[in-house]
Amino acid sequence: MSVLRVGNASGFYGDRFDAMREMLTDGPLDVLTGDYLAELTMLILGRDRLKDPAAGYARTFLRQLEECLGLAHERGVRIVANAGGLDPAGLADAVRTLAGRLGLPVRVAHVEGDDRTTAHPGSLTAHAYLGGFGIARCLSEGADVVVTGRVTDAALVTGPAVAHFGWAPTDHDRLAGAVVAGHVLECGAQATGGNYAFFEERAGDLRRPGFPLAELHADGTAVITKHPGTGGFVDVGTVTAQLLYETGGARYAGPDVTARLDTVRLTRDGPDRVRIDGVRGEAPPPTLKVGLSRLGGFRNEVAFVLTGLGVEAKAALVREQMAPALGKVADVRWDLVRTDRPDAPTEETASALLRLVVRDADQRAVGRALSGAAVELALASYPGFHVLAPPGKGAPYGVFEEDRVPQDAVRQVAVLHDGRRVEVAPPPVTAALDAVPEPPLPEPLRPGPVRRAALGLVAGARSGDKGGNANVGVWVRTDEAWRWLAHELTADRFRELIPEARDLPVTRHALPALRALNFVVEGILGEGVAAQARFDPQAKALGEWLRARHLDIPEVLL
Numbered sequence: 001m002s003v004l005r006v007g008n009a010s011g012f013y014g015d016r017f018d019a020m021r022e023m024l025t026d027g028p029l030d031v032l033t034g035d036y037l038a039e040l041t042m043l044i045l046g047r048d049r050l051k052d053p054a055a056g057y058a059r060t061f062l063r064q065l066e067e068c069l070g071l072a073h074e075r076g077v078r079i080v081a082n083a084g085g086l087d088p089a090g091l092a093d094a095v096r097t098l099a100g101r102l103g104l105p106v107r108v109a110h111v112e113g114d115d116r117t118t119a120h121p122g123s124l125t126a127h128a129y130l131g132g133f134g135i136a137r138c139l140s141e142g143a144d145v146v147v148t149g150r151v152t153d154a155a156l157v158t159g160p161a162v163a164h165f166g167w168a169p170t171d172h173d174r175l176a177g178a179v180v181a182g183h184v185l186e187c188g189a190q191a192t193g194g195n196y197a198f199f200e201e202r203a204g205d206l207r208r209p210g211f212p213l214a215e216l217h218a219d220g221t222a223v224i225t226k227h228p229g230t231g232g233f234v235d236v237g238t239v240t241a242q243l244l245y246e247t248g249g250a251r252y253a254g255p256d257v258t259a260r261l262d263t264v265r266l267t268r269d270g271p272d273r274v275r276i277d278g279v280r281g282e283a284p285p286p287t288l289k290v291g292l293s294r295l296g297g298f299r300n301e302v303a304f305v306l307t308g309l310g311v312e313a314k315a316a317l318v319r320e321q322m323a324p325a326l327g328k329v330a331d332v333r334w335d336l337v338r339t340d341r342p343d344a345p346t347e348e349t350a351s352a353l354l355r356l357v358v359r360d361a362d363q364r365a366v367g368r369a370l371s372g373a374a375v376e377l378a379l380a381s382y383p384g385f386h387v388l389a390p391p392g393k394g395a396p397y398g399v400f401e402e403d404r405v406p407q408d409a410v411r412q413v414a415v416l417h418d419g420r421r422v423e424v425a426p427p428p429v430t431a432a433l434d435a436v437p438e439p440p441l442p443e444p445l446r447p448g449p450v451r452r453a454a455l456g457l458v459a460g461a462r463s464g465d466k467g468g469n470a471n472v473g474v475w476v477r478t479d480e481a482w483r484w485l486a487h488e489l490t491a492d493r494f495r496e497l498i499p500e501a502r503d504l505p506v507t508r509h510a511l512p513a514l515r516a517l518n519f520v521v522e523g524i525l526g527e528g529v530a531a532q533a534r535f536d537p538q539a540k541a542l543g544e545w546l547r548a549r550h551l552d553i554p555e556v557l558l
Contacts, residue, residue, distance in 0.1 A: 004164045006157050007213035010034035011188030013041045013058050019211050020064040024071045027227035033156040034081035035186045043293040043398040043530045045085045046124040056086030062094055073104050080135055080156050084147040088112050091147045107417035109138035111148040113410055116290050126292045128410045131255030134424045135159025137414040152254050154182030165218045169427050176259035176281025177220025184224050184242045185212050191242045193232035197460035205231045221277040223269050234272040240514055244473025246464040248520050249509040250436040258282040262511050286430040287404040296399035296531055298363040302374050302391040304354040307384045311340060311352045314382035318354060321381060325373035329366060331359040367394035398530030400467050439512050444487045449555045456547025458557050459485060463543035468525045470539035472546060475516035481557050482515040494519050497549040
């Protein structure tokens with residue numbers, strides 16, 4: 001069968017608005033996808049829905065369709081997006097209304113069944129991560145636009161592939177290939193040079209990277225590329241970085257299939273083209289992930305600016321002065337950030353930040369009582385007292401949790417464009433996720449001269465969050481560097497380089513075919529991004545911190 005060209009126009013709720021138009025006008029496509037949902041997004045939509053019961057979906061998607069639905073219809077491009085959020089039926093109705101107003105004969109379908117909120121009392125949102133077969137059924141029955149709620153990000157690609165190629169639920173290798181391609185596409189420009197560790201080495205224009213697309217084949221292989229003439233670049237490094245993003249070990253489990261990341265082969269296929277092949281798949285696990293969000297309480301924050309001499313003493317004084325106001329607060333966190341330097345040429349570079357974050361179930365405990373105590377110090381504390389911004393009255397924060405539910409306990413339903421409701425059966429075969437044995441490592445480099453230098457001179461990294469855990473993918477670009485990295489960067493060495501992780505469980509997964517290591521750091525993000533307990537609550541820069549750390553590196557690699 002013919003190649004299926006699937007593009008992406010959104011990696012998160014708030015991504016570049018013009019991407020949908022650009023993807024439709026800059027080159028040919030068969031399907032255009034958009035990923036609008038993240039763990040934090042579900043909480044945001046849940047809070048929106050408390051104020052307005054009709055506010056459960058990503059309204060940006062509708063505004064994009066306002067100017068692009070006609071283009072898509074004219075070019076025969078189908079659109080698949082998870083912008084339905086908490087209310088895919090409501091979004092489908094809104095798209096139909098829009099199409100009618102624009103005079104477009106567009107067939108709109110949606111997928112539902114992910115909502116598990118009633119089964120989890122006390123949660124603001126609770127949604128199972130569905131696979132791609134509901135999307136496939138909608139497309140096979142003639143839908144031009146399919147909107148979903150909580151599906152896996154890769155399902156936006158596997159669904160169209162199943163519909164186009166007629167794959168069965170047991171075609172595990174083919175499905176796994178589509179999952180890998182979908183995972184590369186899901187974060188938009190991160191596959192085309194965005195957030196890329198070695199960006200300084202590239203001559204290409206990274207001011208406005210184009211969005212990626214995948215050329216999918218019937219055997220499950222794919223080529224990752226972008227429209228000609230668009231910004232950014234696609235190479236083995238950008239695809240490797242995105243492939244490692246927010247994953248764990250060799251088994252990458254989803255609702256339809258478990259993809260074996262240790263079988264992925266990446267090869268250059270021409271300018272801005274990377275071929276993905278060799279992907280093996282296994283039966284999916286017997287359970288589905290359920291993401292739950294709830295309101296955890298209230299938080300407040302104030303950053304005291306400490307300028308010039310005696311930074312430590314100034315910080316100690318503020319902490320002592322604030323102590324009476326913090327005595328009954330459930331969670332108090334102080335962080336002294338030494339951004340100052342001696343004999344600084346500017347006031348800003350002579351200053352450090354003392355950051356106070358408080359959290360409590362009672363808004364009053366972190367609200368005006370705290371704000372008043374901080375403001376009252378303005379004329380009665382350390383010399384040069386000021387803060388970055390006045391503290392507020394305390395804002396609500398969220399908590400993300402994860403649960404599992406049997407696959408057959410969730411009724412996935414494809415609601416077709418003609419109103420028919422078709423239940424989508426769970427996978428006929430499932431399998432428990434056993435640990436993959438540690439793969440054999442290459443022979444270590446022969447001993448030789450070393451130099452103290454930053455890890456990032458040799459290795460790239462990309463990091464992200466999954467609930468309260470962080471993952472850091474680290475890769476190198478030569479076999480020689482891999483022979484060193486595989487033996488040098490152990491879990492214990494990771495803990496040495498990242499002091500925050502010293503008392504936390506750190507699991508290392510080796511992926512030799514990608515010359516990569518993936519580290520999962522459990523609990524470093526507390527109760528998840530919405531709780532905002534950490535300076536970098538989504539661990540987006542954790543990998544860059546690791547790359548900036550110094551260790552003894554063989555001179556032959558430098």
